[in-house]
Amino acid sequence: MARIMIVEDDLITANELKELLENNGYQPIVLKDFKNSYNEIINAKPDLILLDINIPYLNGEKILENLRKEINTPIVMVTSKNSEIDEALSISYGADDYITKPYNPNILLLRLGAVLKRSNQISNILIYKDLKVNIQKGVIEKDNKEITLTKNEMLIFSYLLANQNKIVTREELMTTLWNNNEFINDNALTVNISRLRSKLRDLGLEEIIETRKKEGYILL
Amino acid sequence: MKFSKYIKDKRYLIIIFLVTYILIILNLLAYKTDKYLIISISLLLIIMVLSFLFIDYFRKKKFYQELVNNTKKLDKAYLVLETILKPDFYEGELVSDILFDINKSMIENVKIYEDQLIDFKDYIEMWIHEVKIPLASLVLTINNHKDKYSKKALNSLRRLEDSIDKVLYYVRSEESWKDYFIKEVNLGDIIKNVGLKNMEDLLDNKIDFKVFNVDFNVETDAKWLEFILNQIVNNSIKYKRNIKNSYIKIEAINDKDKVVLKITDNGIGIPKSDLKQVFDKTFTGQNGRYKIVSTGMGLYIAKSLCQKLGHEITIDSVLNSKTEVSIIFFKNNYYEVLK
Incomplete structure (x- = not known):
């Protein structure tokens, strides 16, 4: 479980962010003492740092600059300053991503996931039950049988897999697809899911993607 | 004389x-x-x-x-x-000296208003950053407690954010030196951001978002361009027709000396008589009048940002059929020369 440090002085935001991350399988740590923010961050040894720019005492950009001299932990800047100059500055100091407030929580999660994936170099082959899922090649293997998924089907399946046993909303799936330049509509999503189901059925996996009315889907 | x-x-x-x-x-x-x-x-x-x-x-x-x-x-x-x-005769010296004094006093006077305006704009920018903090926490809160809050609340917040952004970019468009950073940007990335931002609105309104052939780099300010495209897409959503296959089609054409980005929708269109004025400040036209609120500022700001960035923006439309907005990014061989 990835540990994410939240450096955010707005208490409500920090707490809601904590809840959001907890709900999505991360282990959040909220920075309390802004006077010693630098040491607190270093000592917490997080896997990723969410860093606001406008924080008390030492400003986020300065902290970023200092942290980069010491550690390689991925740092994502989260700020209400939405100018290209601020972004370029943060990136040049070594930030891994730059997200402006207010952000769509689904997109925030996707971008955090992408940064973590880049730093961990998570392998492209995932295991589900007795299936081998090769995301890069877009195929699922079982025993000696191999089926090919389309890009959209693979995006849906790998997202469900990453959130196994949890309800995934249609909105989350849509966000993932659109984030990968697949701007499909509601009908197309339904079609893609039923094709995915029938392909999985071909491999002998019946009813593994359940529909939860008005909530979304769940991969068992 | x-x-x-x-x-x-x-x-x-x-x-x-x-x-x-x-x-x-x-x-x-x-x-x-x-x-x-x-x-x-x-x-x-x-x-x-x-x-x-x-x-x-x-x-x-x-x-x-x-x-x-x-x-x-x-x-x-x-x-x-x-x-x-400086004149070498007494009368001329008098005239020139007094002109100088008048000038100086006028400049001082203008400076007072200029300073006031700059202070005001700085405050507006600060305020916008400030107001986005509770806005962000509201979005998170609503999202975390979907059981308690309706999805409509998120829609309203999105509209609020758009409205706040309009003010921010209006202030920025008036001061070109501020917050403006041109670099090579991929059109596809920006379009993706605009799509994601409007995804729910597009899906709710059953408008297909079709993107073709946009993997080109242009020289622009990514944030400004995102705002401009967002205005155009917002308009397309706002002025859609009640038909089954509503769409917004985005495609780019890569020419030798320019890249042209076309955003076409099959919405209600704009009457010929209004076309020339859609980029004017506070122009609302017929569309604005019978549809929901419109300040007539969106396209005006979009155009002035385009001018600052050196892009050209044009609009063409057929009433009850389609609207097509084109943004032209001229290619600059300055960097090529430097290499």
Whole structure:
């Protein structure tokens, strides 16, 4: 479980962010003492740092600059300053991503996931039950049988897999697809899911993607 | 400076001279002076007066003519004193000194308002960053407690954010030096962000978002362009037609010297009579009037940002059929030259 440090002085935001991350399988740590923010961050040894720019005492950009001299932990800047100059500055100091407030929580999660994936170099082959899922090649293997998924089907399946046993909303799936330049509509999503189901059925996996009315889907 | 008008201006001097001259001649005649002496004195007097007038005229003409001409030529007329030599005659010195003082006081006065405006704009920018903090926490709160809050709340927040952004970019478009950073940007990335931002609205309104062939790099400010495209997409959503296959189609054409990005929708369109004015400040036109609120600022800001960035934006439409907005990114070979 990835540990994410939240450096955010707005208490409500920090707490809601904590809840959001907890709900999505991360282990959040909220920075309390802004006077010693630098040491607190270093000592917490997080896997990723969410860093606001406008924080008390030492400003986020300065902290970023200092942290980069010491550690390689991925740092994502989260700020209400939405100018290209601020972004370029943060990136040049070594930030891994730059997200402006207010952000769509689904997109925030996707971008955090992408940064973590880049730093961990998570392998492209995932295991589900007795299936081998090769995301890069877009195929699922079982025993000696191999089926090919389309890009959209693979995006849906790998997202469900990453959130196994949890309800995934249609909105989350849509966000993932659109984030990968697949701007499909509601009908197309339904079609893609039923094709995915029938392909999985071909491999002998019946009813593994359940529909939860008005909530979304769940991969068992 | 016209000589005839100058002479007219010097009429009292000339009248005094003529009267004096006649009196001198009469005196000379009364003393029965030799007529050759009278002619010679007359000539001398005339030469004296004419040379006085000519010398005076040309000295003044140099200063005044330059003052008048340069003032006419300059687009900032108040800078005229910087462009002319200081006059070498008393009257001119007075004029030039007083003009300088007037100028200075005017500039000081303008500066007061300029400072006030800059302060105000700075405050607006600060306020926008400030207001986005509770906005962000609201979005998170609603998202975390979907059971308690309706999805409509998120829609309203998105509209609030769009509205706040409009003010931010309006302020920015008025001050080109601020927050503006041009680099090579991938069009596809920006379109993706705009798509994600409007995803729910597009899906709710059953508008297909079709993107083709946009994997090109252009030189622009990514944030500004995202705002511009967001305005256009927002308009397409706002002015959709009640038909089954509503769409927004985005595609780019890569030419030798430019990239043209076309955003086409099959919405209600814009009447021909309104087309020329859609980029005008606060223009709402027929569409704005019978559909929901419209401030008429979106496209105006989009256009002024485009102008600052050196892009061209045009719009074409067929009523009840389609609207097509094109943004032209001119290619700059400056970097190629540097390599």
